[in-house]
Amino acid sequence: MNQPQERLKDLAVNDSGFVFDPYSGATFSTNAAGLKILAALKDGEPRANIATMLRDTFEVIEGENDIDRDIDEFVQLLKRNYVVDSDFTLE
Numbered sequence: 001m002n003q004p005q006e007r008l009k010d011l012a013v014n015d016s017g018f019v020f021d022p023y024s025g026a027t028f029s030t031n032a033a034g035l036k037i038l039a040a041l042k043d044g045e046p047r048a049n050i051a052t053m054l055r056d057t058f059e060v061i062e063g064e065n066d067i068d069r070d071i072d073e074f075v076q077l078l079k080r081n082y083v084v085d086s087d088f089t090l091e
Contacts, residue, residue: 008042021083033058037074047090
């Protein structure tokens with residue numbers, strides 16, 4: 001099986017949020033924030049850079065929207081859908 005980073009890079013993603021995993025044939029859709037997170041993960045960006053990018057791109061009110069929690073939840077979705085290995089971590 002490919003390393004998580006390689007598999008992420010092989011995902012087909014369009015601008016409207018449609019994602020295709022060529023390994024499993026699975027498709028899913030994501031919102032604008034998910035697209036940004038996915039693009040950053042594909043580029044190998046660390047958590048801090050992803051969080052900063054989200055804060056710079058979207059209107060975030062601290063306390064109402066926990067960026068780190070959102071990133072973690074997105075990574076968990078990728079794990080549950082076998083896009084990344086269960087031991088994938090984001091530093």
